[in-house]
Amino acid sequence: MSHVPQVKIPATYMRGGTSKGVFFRLDDLPQVAQTPGAARDALLLRVIGSPDPYGKQIDGMGGGVSSNSKSVILSRSTQPDHDVDYLFGQVSIDKPFVDWSGNCGNLTAAVGAFAISAGLVDAERIPQNGTAIVRIWQVNIQKTIIAHIPITDGAVQETGDFELDGVTFPAAEVQVEFMDPADDSGGSMFPTGNLVDDLEVPGIGTLKATMINAGIPTVFVNADDIGYTGTELQDDINGDPKALAMFETLRVHGAVRMGLVQSVEEAGQRQHTPKIAFVAPPRDYVASSGKKVAAGDVDLLVRALSMGKLHHAMMGTAAVAIGTAAAIPGTLVNQAAGGGDRTSVHFGHPSGTLRVGAEATLEGGEWKVVKAVMSRSARVLMEGWVRVPGDAF
Structure with a gap:
């Protein structure tokens, strides 16, 4: 009996805020998974280790909790005045389902750093020392997010003394601005029209x-x-x-x-x-x-x-x-x-x-909100390749 060998895909495992996820460049995905659809979902499910009736995701990169069952796909932005397009997939733990209906604010803190390190941000936008402003287009919710990424000697600075409750060790502070965060596709940010x-x-x-x-x-x-x-x-x-x-x-x-x-x-x-x-x-x-x-x-x-x-x-x-x-x-x-x-x-x-x-x-x-601001931190945990069976997607 013949068996299909595993394929390896370039990937980076990152912590962003109080979440962890597997980050991909869109161009690094297998061709069949570079567009939305069943093949992409099947690939991400197998990468994370879902669906798992045991709820542990032992055979994948997930951690058996929602904050670690996440995937991110990034590419150079197709939007004017933006650097990177950010697509987030929340992978179900026990069901064969990837939810694309919303954003992950915690992993957003890692998007700017990954984009810079992966060459998705033009070099002239990155200072030798200081703060790089990364303009993120959040594809799921069609919103702009601005990430302030600390740079030292031309590279992303990940270490620092910023402490975030829910994260054990300190790291560099990343300020994130969620521009016009209310959903304006259907009118009011209060869908019923009421505050209560x-x-x-x-x-x-x-x-x-x-x-x-x-x-x-x-x-x-x-x-x-x-x-x-x-x-x-x-x-x-x-x-x-x-x-x-x-x-x-x-x-x-x-x-x-x-x-x-x-x-x-x-x-x-x-x-x-x-x-x-x-x-x-x-x-x-x-x-x-x-x-x-x-x-x-x-x-x-x-x-x-x-x-x-x-x-x-x-x-x-x-x-x-x-x-x-x-x-x-x-x-x-x-x-x-x-x-x-x-x-x-x-x-x-x-x-x-x-x-x-x-x-x-x-x-x-109508109530309007220009932006919401918070500080997070992010760090690369591992980089290289993830491997999945070739017939998994």
Whole structure:
């Protein structure tokens, strides 16, 4: 019996923010996977090690959690005044599915560094020392992102003393600006037209909810309304099947109410978006690292789920949604932070705290956000080739 040999594909394994993913240059992919479709999806699934009924992704590059089950494809930008096109694929762990419906804000921090090192940014845009401004076109959501990449002796600087809760070791700071982060394809960044809605969820009841499409579509509810305090860590929720089922029910009904899908069945197949999060006023808690977070250290508490599980820190795109919603008086996020006008918010998450800034203005009865800003870090973990069986895609 003959067997098809493995093929090897140039790739880089990178950490960006509190996520990890496999990065590819579009031109390095096998020809059949250079265009969207079943072959590309099958290739990425095999690279990451999905679908895996054991949930561990042992036979691939994934880590058995949503923050490590990610892929990125980059190419020189086809858009005017941009350097690189960034396409993100969230790979399902237990299903044969790659979700292309949204961005990864954490891995965005690694995009600029990879683009420079991979020769996707014109040399004249890279200083010998200082900061390179990389103009990123985010293909999934059709938005511009600006990454500020530190450069030393003409190369990307990855080491430094910037500390990010959720990441063990310090690294160089990368500031990321999400320009016009609200989804303007369907009108308002609040798809229902309301800052707060009554969301009817069968089997759960009617909950107050802020549903916003900025950074990534997100459904926010009050922690107290669903029996939580906002101080929960992963084990408090991820080990409770009933709780996970409740959150998924909230999420899929929120997706329908936001107009993202036509039915809850369709929403169940779209795992990456929307996100479901719950907010609470500040209170003391101990983060997963053992770090004590005092109520006075933060403006509010936020916990968010990704791909059906409570995230160990905070998704970057969800942080954009948090910062945007916090800047708009009347949303549940703004209320949890104490209300009023604000241009930044410092929130507590399971691994510690994070600050994100956003400026909102009311124009013609619609809220607009020029940009949201946060700092992350990124680092190359390994580079070379990934190998997959030749008949896998």
